[in-house]
Amino acid sequence: MPEQPHILATLKEYFGYDSFRPLQQEIIDSIFAGNDNLVIMPTGGGKSICYQLPALLLPGITLVISPLIALMKDQVDGLQANGIKAAFVNSSQTENEQHSIYQNLIDKQIKLLYVAPESLSFLDTILSQIEVSLIAVDEAHCISAWGHDFRPAYTQLGYLKNKFPNTPLIALTATADKATRQDICDQLNISNATQHLASFDRKNLSLEVRPGNKRIEQILNFLDNKPNDSGIIYCLSRKATETLAEKLRNQGYNAEAYHAGVVHEKRAKVQEDFINDSIQIVCATIAFGMGIDKSNVRWVIHYNLPKNIEGYYQEIGRAGRDGLPSSTLLFHSYADVVQLQKFADMSGNKEVQLAKLDRMKQYAESLSCRRKILLSYFGELIEKDCGNCDVCLDPPTFIDGTIIAQKALSTVTRIKEQEPIGTVIDVLRGAQNAAVYDKGYQQLRTYGIGNDISWRDWQQYIIQLINQGYLEIAFHLNNKLRLTERSKKVLFNNEKVSLSHLKEFEKIKATHVEQSKKTKSNTLFDNLRELRLKLAKEAGIPAYQIFNDATLKE
């Protein structure tokens, strides 16, 4: 193993740095000890040096598998500029170019060889003729269908450990949950790899989630105390980026749209102007941000719910690279969830996408420290609540939501589980519209029993009920709201339901307090059975017909 001073001198000589960042030294030592390694470190953490530096000190070549053909040339140019003998092989080269690289390999003129996974099989013969001292698999999450960026060509990489059983292999990635991590090790045949997990905690980023209603208004308020700060607003659709940018310009903000449909020159200009602070706000699809190095992005807003936590983390991670306090704001709307469900349904690996979307939803709907949830996704546990997310700063208070739940559940029962959230709320609030009248819902006993609560609050409460398992959405049946096993406990066994108080509407709370003062009992109907009997008596029919639902038949 090279001596410590020698390693540090190499770091200085070839890379210009005086010291290592967290984990780099430990990883490099582990490579020299001959271990296989799995490195999980956020983007910008400094993964490259972990294999580039050992490459310089090991006798043979270091083989680097990298998926980004477009960036390979830049990476290699950068290394060569530092006096490092590096080369790449990929499909963009002519046969002649490739042969001259093979010759250089045999002549030991190359220390680092970058290869696209697709090109690896062509190298099989040449690799048998040279000494390979280290294998690095960069962006290793691409191997896993569990990851968010699956590349089929990566799945062949298990070959490497078979061909070079005694050569240390290092797999590196910025984003991998536990399942992905296990999958990476399994597929690369490095089950005994030493794992190095860097902290994903970006303490300088505040985290906030708000309901996605009146978003433009909320954004303008948000910007009020940030008149000149640079920021990015991520939207799901190209159209939304355009509309939003225009609305912001109309309010005097220097905002531009950025998405894959914008012509190349214009895109490059927006990016450059943003980096140079001559554009303050970019409204963008997720196409924006890859490889952008701007340290003073002060805030990131998600206009729509991202489809998974990996993406969300990467996007908010573009704020505050300089380490100064920066804000992030996520708008959460039910409509987005439905939209993303549909995308997931159409995608190749539906189950994985849906599971990931579910985690994203749990984050957005959390009533406890958000940072804990975010970090736990990356396998990192923090002891204390973070104190820098909306939940920590203003913890929810809970109300007795039993009446609210009973009203919602009995309405769902009466409309025979045939309607989506919107219509359920319409019935609860006694709306006079076609959705209600066409089906005669105005005749139902529960029609209008929830008119003391605003439409929007009903929406929030019902989402909470769904999250607690009292209701479910049948996504495959036009998003109809349906009862669950747990619903019945509320309907028949008097189960108490606790709901988080909707802070923005203090008035509502006051009404509830008023109500519960008026009614002697805490619940609207001490026993729902009693209500049914009463209704049945009034109508002169058997009780179960009031609900007209076989599942409720005794």
Ligand code: ADP
């Ligand atoms: P990653 O691959 O983890 O996203 P990179 O390897 O591209 O990160 O490194 C990100 C940036 O950090 C680069 O500009 C790199 O030169 C710099 N860097 C890496 N290690 C150090 C170090 N020990 N000291 C200072 N800068 C470093």
Ligand code: MG
């Ligand atoms: Mg990297």
